[in-house]
Amino acid sequence: MRRKIFLSLSILLALFALGMLVSFLYTKTFFVVTFALTSLIAVLIARYLINAIIYPVEELLKATRAVASGNFNYKMSYQDKTEFGEIAGSFNDMIAVLRDSNESIKNQQQQIVDNEWKFRILSEFAHDWEYWITEKGEILFISPSCERITGYTRDEFIKDPDIRNRIVYLQDKDLWESHVADFKPPRHEEEIEFRIVTKSGEIKWLSHVCAPIYENDVFLGRRVSNRDITDRKRLEEQLMHSQRLESIGTLAGGIAHDFNNILTAITGYGHILKMKAKEDNPSKAYIEQILASAERAADLTQSLLVFSRKQTSSPEPVKLKGIIENVKRVLQRLVGENIELRTEISGEELIAMADSDQIEQVLVNLCTNARDAMPEGGVLAIRMKRVSGDKMHKAIGREQEALSIEHGKGYAEISIIDTGTGMDEKTRERIFDPFFTTKEVGKGTGLGLSMVYGIIKQHYGHISVESEEGKGTIFRIYLPLTEIAVSKDIRAAEEAKAITGGAETILLAEDEETVRKLTRVVLEEYGYTVIEAGDGQEAISKFMENKDRIDLFLSDIIMPRMNGREAYERIKKIKPKLKVLFASGYPSDFTHKNEILVAGLDFIAKPVSPDNLLKKVREVLDKS
Ligand SMILES: Nc1ncnc2c1ncn2[C@@H]1O[C@H](COP(=O)(O)OP(=O)(O)OP(=O)(O)O)[C@@H](O)[C@H]1O
Ligand SMILES: [Mg+2]
The missing domain is CATH 1.10.287.130 (Signal transduction histidine kinase, dimerisation/phosphotransfer (DHp) domain)
Known part of the structure; x- marks a missing residue:
């Protein structure tokens, strides 16, 4: 630039000099002086122009280029009192302002990126299935957990938002449709629970919460959160x-x-x-x-x-494998020849506190049902293995909380698997109800599984069923294991004793008049003398009146006013060697029965056949 101006000035000067030279030919001296002066002035003007205009303009140009290339730290060094000096000052101020706003834009951009990243992290990891849907039915956002819960991917939902309506379980469709009918309701949250059928056909329960989204009173759609509550519902x-x-x-x-x-x-x-x-x-x-x-x-x-778990039970440490082996022969005979009975039992010995007679009864009842479900024959398998306590406690949940089971030992899982007719859902829901049967009148009482249920619960265990029509059935029973050593087989065959009576005197305490009268008649028929009492207190007063001649106190356990056990404790203080026999038809509270057995006292369960009553009375009286 400077060179161009300089060149133009020089040409100007040269033309001027040429003019001067032509004049010079006429008036020599005048022109020499004029020429020199003019040349000097021209050079001075040129220099002034260069310093005052060209240089600041060039500086400005450099500065704008620097700013344009993003250098907001550039500072114009040109400073004087001229207009250019002012421009340079303003330019420097402008760059400073630009620099500040550029920095704030950069910060804001970083913040947006950070927020976006946080939002993505949150939404990607959201456990619940979240989405935002517009009034037109367009899905603006959907969390990836939709796939875990429904089986359908994010893309599938975005392409076809109607999936969310189609997957609703048939029986919950009305509820769902009335919920979505008013898309733009008041601004509060709404909550419903319904079932869906996932892509793989599984039924799941959802807790659905949704709320409308407004921005400055403009409705932007609905925000939805769906939580899988299948486990809780189960x-x-x-x-x-x-x-x-x-x-x-x-x-x-x-x-x-x-x-x-x-x-x-x-x-x-x-x-x-x-x-x-x-x-x-x-x-x-x-x-x-x-x-x-x-x-x-x-x-x-x-x-x-x-x-109803009101029967007596005699739990002791038993080897479960042994029980299955014992009952196997009976079961094979029970199921007949066209059913193949397989037993698959893990090698380790599993010991449970159980009443072996009752566990045998459980197996017999389950196998009888399996046989009835396979009239054309099939396979019946009994499997047993150990499972960890943790898994079971989840399944049993609160039921076990009140019970003092040693959780660490684990459970024996006994599965009874058949290839029979299976059951539909309605049957499955009611199988443990007493008197529920699908069998013809006279073929089944409907008490088989009720008993199984009662026995398993009495053993602090758990029973579950898995069955589908036409696909067979699996019953799984879980019994808590123990580490108490198995005692020797103490069950000796009971000697069949002949019924003999006696001449002793018996104090009989029983609140049920019919039972009392009957017992009295039976005992008197066999020579005994009976003194009756209708409750514990009466028993004490009758005892006081006849204490020297009473040989045996035969008492019901549960009676009004004073129970049999308490009455005995008082009588014992007066006559410590008095023989006692407790009877109960309602051994609901095991504590009573167990206390009696633990104290080494005799017990007989009602209803008692006269034979058994007489045998037991004689046995107790003859004890030394
Ligand atoms: N393994 C099985 N396969 C198919 N259905 C079964 C099976 N076990 C039980 N059920 C169904 O459960 C119902 C109830 O069984 P439960 O053992 O309580 O009574 P029941 O067998 O009918 O009669 P009971 O056992 O008193 O002779 C049966 O009638 C049957 O419909
Ligand atoms: Mg049955």
Whole structure:
């Protein structure tokens, strides 16, 4: 630039000089002076122009180029009092302002990037399935957890947002449709629970919370959060199911208890009638019939007591493998030849605190059901292995909390698997209910699985069923294991003793009048003298009146005013060597029964057949 100006000035000067030279030819001296002066002035003007205009403009140009290339730290060094000096100052101020705002833009950009990253981290890891849907049904955002919960990917939902409506379980469609009908409702959150069918066909429970999104009163759609609550629902259902069974059990147990007393009277008097009737008495056959029916009724009552866990049980450390081996032969005979019975048992010995008779009964009942489900034959497998306690505690949940089980030992899992008809959902839900049966009248009582349930619960165990129509059934039972050593097989065969009576005096305490009267009749028939009492307190006063002649205290456990155990404790203080025999038809509280057994005292379960009562009374009286 400077060079161009300099060149133009020089040409100007040269032209001027040429003009001067032409004039010079006429007036020499004048022109010489003028020429020199003019040349000097021209050079001075040129220099001034260069310093005052060209240089600052060039500086400005450099500065703008520097700023344009992003260098906001550039500072113009040109400074004087001229307009250019002012421009340079303003330019420097402008660059400073630009620099500051550039920095703040950069910070804001970084913040946006950071926020975006945080948001992504949150949404990518969101455990619940979150989405934002517009009024037009467009999905603006969806968290990847949609795939974990529904099986459908993010892209699938974005391409086809209607999936969210289609996956709703048929029975919950009405609820869902009324919920989504008003897309733009008030601004509060709404919550519903419904089921979906996932891509793989699994049914899951969702807790769905949604709220409208507004910005400056403009409606932008709805924000939705779906939580998978399938496990919680399952536990709730299990709990409800077991609570229902618990209340049925209480009811059944109560009825069974009263029935026991009634049956004790029927069978007792029936036996007396039978004993008294002469061989040729035509009524004898009817009496037999009454007794047989009463016995069947007693069996039913007994089953109900098993279900309601009110029956007596004798748990001891037992080898489960041994129980299965023992019962295997019976089971093979039971299931018949067209069913193949397989037992697959892990090598290790598993020991549980169990009543082996009851566990055998569980296996028999389950295998009988399996047989009935395979009329055309099939395979029945019994498997046993150890499973960790943790897994089971999750399954058993709160039921076990109140029980003092040694959790560390784990559980024996016994599975009974059949290839039979299987069950639909409705049947599956009711199988443990007493008297629920799908079998023809007379073919099943519907008490088999109720008993299994009661026994397993009494053993602090757990039972589950997996079954599908046409695909067979798996029952799994879990029994808590113990490390207590197995005692020797103490169950010696009971000697069949002949019934003998005696001449002793017996103090009989029983609150149920029918039972008391019957017991008295039976005992008196066999020579004993009986003193009756209707409760514990009466027993004490009767004892005080006759203490020297009483040889045996035969007492019910649960009685009004004072129970049998308490009465005995008081009587014992006066006559420590008095023999005692407790009887109960309602051994609901094991504590009582166990206390009695632990104290080395004798116990007999009702309904007691006269034979057994007489045998037991004699046995106790003859004890030294
Ligand atoms: N393994 C199985 N396969 C298919 N259905 C079964 C199976 N086990 C039980 N069930 C169903 O459960 C119902 C109840 O069984 P439960 O053992 O309680 O009574 P039941 O077998 O009908 O009669 P009971 O056992 O008193 O003779 C059965 O009627 C049957 O419908
Ligand atoms: Mg059955």
